[in-house]
């Protein structure tokens with residue numbers, strides 16, 4: 001079978017940086033915690049757990065040691081609570097996510113009601129919400145438009161890993177509501193956008209498309225969703241072991257892409273095995 005790998009796929013610099021920082025801090029410190037999984041990939045989390053990283057879901061579970069802030073970032077209130085407990089902080093927040101947090105803070109200071117386009121449950125969005133004042137609004141889809149205040153100043157930003165299509169479609173709906181002033185900053189991640197563009201370009205040329213990455217990874221979901229719109233024979237898998245061979249029956253060319261939290265070894269293993277078939 002002919003296999004083509006998307007030009008841009010796999011680890012982004014934000015995820016790479018968080019893993020490198022985790023490996024470094026694990027060599028230097030004893031009790032190292034991550035608030036939530038460091039990335040949405042079980043294999044990477046398991047490897048770091050073996051090296052000593054403890055993944056917890058709340059601050060209450062941490063009493064001493066060092067906390068690694070993952071690439072999604074954390075709300076200022078969370079950072080303050082950790083500092084109050086005397087816990088050392090190693091900040092691996094992605095530089096772009098930091099910029100979005102800063103923009104949200106500036107918009108609030110300038111009197112805008114911050115509107116985040118994205119998924120309210122995603123940790124990156126929750127961290128940005130914490131930088132944007134009490135009246136922050138999250139718009140996931142059209143059913144959330146009723147949350148927008150009338151005759152107000154709205155400052156709009158987007159979750160970094162959403163697609164350009166989703167951002168612009170939601171903006172079109174927002175501009176039809178009654179506001180006084182709109183300030184829009186494009187906070188989409190260029191690395192995520194490049195992965196989406198090369199995945200869409202590739203899936204149009206192949207008989208079957210495989211999107212590799214955790215089912216918990218928002219950016220992998222987005223990639224799979226976009227590919228499905230352009231190639232109905234798209235399959236989201238976590239790794240090689242999940243492949244159902246009937247998916248490529250009578251197909252000659254397969255495309256492969258992967259989310260920003262999918263390690264290189266998962267992609268290589270999948271491609272090598274697929275080529276052997």
Ligand code: SF4
Nearest residue numbers: 012014071094160189
């Ligand atoms: S996808 Fe973009 S914003 Fe998210 S961690 Fe990677 S580089 Fe940063």
